[in-house]
Amino acid sequence: xxxxxxxxxxxxxxxxxxxxxxxxxxxxxxxxxxxxxxxxxxxxxxxxxxxxxxxxxxxxxxxxxxxxxxxxxxxxxxxxxxxxxxxxxxxxxxxxxxxxxxxxxxxxxxxxxxxxxxxxxxxxxxxxxxxxxxxxxxxxxxxxxxxxxxxxxxxxxxxxxxxxxxxxxxxxxxxxxxxxxxxxxxxxxxxxxxxxxxxxxxxxxxxxxxxxxxxxxxxxxxxxxxxxxxxxxxxxxxxxxxxxxxxxxxxxxxxxxxx
Numbered sequence: 001x002x003x004x005x006x007x008x009x010x011x012x013x014x015x016x017x018x019x020x021x022x023x024x025x026x027x028x029x030x031x032x033x034x035x036x037x038x039x040x041x042x043x044x045x046x047x048x049x050x051x052x053x054x055x056x057x058x059x060x061x062x063x064x065x066x067x068x069x070x071x072x073x074x075x076x077x078x079x080x081x082x083x084x085x086x087x088x089x090x091x092x093x094x095x096x097x098x099x100x101x102x103x104x105x106x107x108x109x110x111x112x113x114x115x116x117x118x119x120x121x122x123x124x125x126x127x128x129x130x131x132x133x134x135x136x137x138x139x140x141x142x143x144x145x146x147x148x149x150x151x152x153x154x155x156x157x158x159x160x161x162x163x164x165x166x167x168x169x170x171x172x173x174x175x176x177x178x179x180x181x182x183x184x185x186x187x188x189x190x191x192x193x194x195x196x197x198x199x200x201x202x203x204x205x206x207x208x209x210x211x212x213x214x215x216x217x218x219x220x221x222x223x224x225x226x227x228x229x230x231x232x233x234x235x236x237x238x239x240x241x242x243x244x245x246x247x248x249x250x251x252x253x254x255x256x257x258x259x
Contacts, residue, residue, distance in 0.1 A: 001218050003034070008222025012052075014246075015223075016230025023049055023163040024115045026219070027108060028253045036212070038104045043205030044212050045163040048219050050199040052227070053191055066188030068181070071174070074145055075193045078152025079159070080200055086160040087204030107161035109257025115164055116250035118172040119243050139179055148177060152193075159194075160201040166194035 011025045023045050030041035094100045140147055151173045158165045170190040178186065205211055 001214070004215055004218035005222040007033070008219035009226040010222075011219075012223030012226025012228075013230040014226075015052075016227040016233075022052065022223070023159075023166065024112055024168065024250055027163050028112065028257075030215075031108075032253075036215075038101055038108060039205070039208075039210045040212055040215075042104055042108070042161070042163040043202065043208070043210030044216050044219075046159075046198045046202030046205055047211055048216055048223070049163065049166065050195055050202050051220060052223055053195050053198065066182070066184045067192045068185055068189045069192070071148060071178070071189050072193045074148040075152035075155070075170075076196055078149040078154075079156030079193070079197045082153045082156030083160040083197060083201045083204065086157050087201070087208070090161075091204075091208055104161055105257055107158065108164060109254045109259075111158050111162040111164035111169070112250045112254030112257065114158075114254075115168045116247040116254060118168040119247035119250070122168065122172055122175065122243070139177060144177065151177065156197060156201075159197055160204065163198075163201075166190070166197055170194060 007026075007029055011022050011029065014025055015022050026045045026048065027038075027041045030036040030045070031038055036044075090100055090103070094103055155165055155170055155173070158169070167190065170193065171186055174181070174186045174190055175183075181189075202211070
């Protein structure tokens with residue numbers, strides 16, 4: 001149990017330091033260091049994410065008013081049904097344990113690679129002039145809502161299969177779809193969408209028996225102080241150093257899952 005608490009502390013610290021979602025860090029750690037089955041690691045991490053992200057949304061909504069609820073709704077219209085479909089397929093179609101493990105492991109590898117690439121691109125996409133931050137011009141006009149729902153579908157499927165992507169991938173797609181939306185609103189909106197998605201996906205995995213509650217409690221005990229300390233130190237370590245290093249680690253771990 002102590003090792004799990006320390007792991008939660010470490011991941012929470014890195015999340016606070018880098019802003020990268022815990023799934024891309026926690027799930028590989030549980031699989032490779034502690035030997036958990038990928039489906040248990042994914043299921044437990046999804047509920048872990050739903051709980052830990054809730055506090056972040058309260059801060060963004062109450063203090064910054066930085067959640068665009070219209071975008072959250074459009075994303076959820078795609079992601080929640082997609083998550084339910086994936087859970088149904090895992091429980092009723094891929095009935096052999098080997099098939100489920102193979103599907104989740106492959107999806108986890110792909111999600112980690114995409115997250116690593118998203119980290120490398122995020123800094124470039126988030127560079128906006130002051131005038132760009134003032135308006136909410138939609139890049140694709142009348143197609144904007146439909147494209148946002150389609151992005152939600154992709155995120156819903158990938159997050160449910162891997163527990164990875166709700167953070168970095170969600171942010172990078174919103175930066176692309178809404179280039180003039182302030183970065184703080186991008187982060188707050190992505191965080192608000194991640195809560196119902198990870199909660200629905202996590203409860204689905206719970207129904208399948210893929211959640212370890214002892215592990216979940218230990219991770220939560222460690223992660224909360226870790227996030228607090230990491231967030232206070234984040235301003236002291238240059239992002240241009242942290243993000244490339246973290247992206248490289250995710251690419252290597254993702255490749256190990258895929259190959």
